[in-house]
Amino acid sequence: MTDDAARERELIAAARNGSSAAFAALVRAHQHRVRGFLWRASGNQADADDLAQETFLSAWLQLRNYRQEARFATWLCAIAYRKLLMRRRAGARSRLREEAAGEEMSGAAPGGSDLRLDVQRAVEGLSVEQRSVAALCLASDFSQSEAAAALGIPLGTVKSHVARCRERLREFLGEYNDAN
Amino acid sequence: MTQTDPKLVRDWTPAIAERDEAFVLSVMARVAERRALRRSARRVTVLVAAAGAIGLLVPYAAGWLDAADTLQVFVVAFSLAAVIFAITASRALNFARH
Numbered sequence: 001m002t003d004d005a006a007r008e009r010e011l012i013a014a015a016r017n018g019s020s021a022a023f024a025a026l027v028r029a030h031q032h033r034v035r036g037f038l039w040r041a042s043g044n045q046a047d048a049d050d051l052a053q054e055t056f057l058s059a060w061l062q063l064r065n066y067r068q069e070a071r072f073a074t075w076l077c078a079i080a081y082r083k084l085l086m087r088r089r090a091g092a093r094s095r096l097r098e099e100a101a102g103e104e105m106s107g108a109a110p111g112g113s114d115l116r117l118d119v120q121r122a123v124e125g126l127s128v129e130q131r132s133v134a135a136l137c138l139a140s141d142f143s144q145s146e147a148a149a150a151l152g153i154p155l156g157t158v159k160s161h162v163a164r165c166r167e168r169l170r171e172f173l174g175e176y177n178d179a180n
Numbered sequence: 181m182t183q184t185d186p187k188l189v190r191d192w193t194p195a196i197a198e199r200d201e202a203f204v205l206s207v208m209a210r211v212a213e214r215r216a217l218r219r220s221a222r223r224v225t226v227l228v229a230a231a232g233a234i235g236l237l238v239p240y241a242a243g244w245l246d247a248a249d250t251l252q253v254f255v256v257a258f259s260l261a262a263v264i265f266a267i268t269a270s271r272a273l274n275f276a277r278h
Contacts, residue, residue, distance in 0.1 A: 020208060020211065020212070023208070023211065024204055024207075024208050027203075027204050027207050027208070028199065028201075028204050031200055031203050031204060031207075032196055032197070032198050032200070035196050035203070036196050039196065049203070052203070053203075053206060053207050053210060056207045056211075057207065057210050057211060057214060060211050060214070061214070
């Protein structure tokens with residue numbers, strides 16, 4: 001076990017015993033990954049941050065149910081993905097907000113580069129599940145089996161999503177590279 | 181493209197800081213809020229249960245109610261308390277979510 005993993009286990013044990021400082025350290029260590037995943041999967045930064053807060057709140061409430069079979073990051077992303085699906089099912093209001101944000105992103109991404117816009121456009125045509133797989137396997141350090149566990153889908157589905165996302169991104173990024 | 185493509189990580193969603201104390205603080209504020217809510221709900225539950233027990237035991241001990249009546253009152257009071265608790269808890273959870 002690496003030092004980081006051992007330290008994380010200590011923090012989890014302390015947080016389970018009610019230590020706010022330990023849980024804050026866990027949030028500090030994982031916020032970047034969870035927010036990044038949600039932003040990439042939802043395409044909306046405001047929604048992603050809101051969902052990330054809900055994810056950490058649920059993690060705090062359910063910490064006793066975490067059996068340490070998967071990495072803590074995988075467990076967090078599993079919660080985050082469920083929150084994202086629930087938010088999307090919740091209805092038209094959030095969909096409208098997302099569309100508005102999507103227009104904002106494709107129109108003028110804050111501080112955005114052409115390449116960033118191309119990547120955004122490339123993933124816009126994918127389903128939430130495919131985007132989530134791409135966010136975990138291609139843009140983060142999750143293995144395909146970890147992504148399958150986090151998203152609750154079969155490993156074969158993850159593999160086919162990864163192949164499809166790679167192909168799509170290669171097309172868009174290829175066009176970008178050709179043009180530059 | 182490698183499994184984790186650094187270019188993709190950077191270009192897909194930039195500007196998420198590795199350290200973001202504001203985000204951590206807002207999460208911890210929500211955690212503290214939820215903790216306080218749980219604590220007060222626990223307190224209210226204990227108080228209501230104690231009041232209910234006294235309200236049942238005193239009439240029974242004084243002989244105003246026999247055992248069967250006491251049981252009936254207990255069942256009705258318990259059902260009412262469960263309904264009230266469910267409504268209050270769902271409202272509190274909805275409130276906490278916003």
